[in-house]
Amino acid sequence: MGRYRFETIEHELFRKSLRKFLEVEAVPHYDEWERDKLIPTSFWKKLGEMGFLCPQVEGKYGGLDLDFSFGVIIGEELERVGAGLTGIGLHNDIVVPYIEAYGTVRQKEKWLPKCVAGDIITAIAMTEPGAGSDLANIKTTAIREGNHYIVNGQKTFITNGINSNLVVVAVKTNLQAERKHQGVSLVVIEEGTPGFTKGRKLDKIGMHSQDTAELYFEDCKVPVENLLGTEGEGFQYLMEKLQQERLVVAIAAQIAAEDMLEMTIDYIKSRQAFGKTISSFQNTQFKIAEMATKVELGKTFLESLIEDHLAGKDVVTKVSMAKYWITESARDISVQCMQLHGGYGYMEEYKIARRFRDIPVASIYAGTNEVMKMIIAKNIGL
Structure with missing residues (x-):
């Protein structure tokens, strides 16, 4: 099966x-x-x-x-x-x-x-140069004038930023809101809208083929009919949807970990040192055993989480745990696997080098792992 x-x-x-x-x-x-x-x-x-x-x-x-x-x-x-x-x-x-x-x-x-x-091709623009995980403090504004919102602000680290032609943008529609998050709304901005420009393609350590960009809005005129849902409910919508986003990140990190383990097992079985395969050394075997255990635990945890999510259950706490633990595990695994590849692990032609560069950002985006721990602590009553 x-x-x-x-x-x-x-x-x-x-x-x-x-x-x-x-x-x-x-x-x-x-x-x-x-x-x-x-x-x-x-x-x-x-x-x-x-x-x-x-x-x-x-x-x-x-x-x-x-x-x-x-x-x-x-x-x-x-x-x-x-x-x-x-x-x-x-x-x-x-x-x-x-x-x-x-x-x-x-x-x-x-x-x-x-x-x-x-x-x-869509993108979602939440992060700003001065606001990442702290979404209630975004500075991009959308002030209504007649049948349009006038949007001003800047977004950064936007995945699909270059290729996208439709962007869901988190904006402040009410600057006087009693509580900051109550002033957040979502507007959909199409490429070609006057005042909307894409900045440079950002140069990242890894994930090179994934276009990431800055987006600029300068007196950008967006029709009011492009408001997504109800004005002032944007923060609530973001919170509702972040559960699935973090699950998606955990799933990707799990596959990356499995892939790294598989390629490393193949490598150590064929590579020789001191007249023996590297896989015959006890240190190597222990390292592989540790990583294989982490991979298996991650997979089992994810399976139950995906099932609960499909059943419509609230899995925010467990998703935060999975996102934090699986991405950290994958990062640790990338270091161990690169080490087991020896000098070849540092060469571009070996896939482990790319994995090593690609995985660290999973601990940062979709809410940093520190934020995940804050959510977990809060939800278990601390």
């Missing part, structure tokens, strides 16, 4: 066809995308044609009416190719669900079919 208890024959066939597609359309080109520091939009269109973009969207908007379990499979298979494909998971499982949950029928009709087809 499949990887998880909840997988059916449909899941298995879906995974098989996606893996086959990626072996042809992504794997041979991935090194080039890493060098170009961008994934071509033509690849997004191919994903759309095959039904691998937003499969959870309702049939009437062009989707396949599937649940999040199929999103899990897409996220896992993309991560197997490389962490730089994370923007596709962001589009599928993080941004588009905001439009599905809070959008009007008119907004859904306008945007969702194009999101499914790959004609629209």
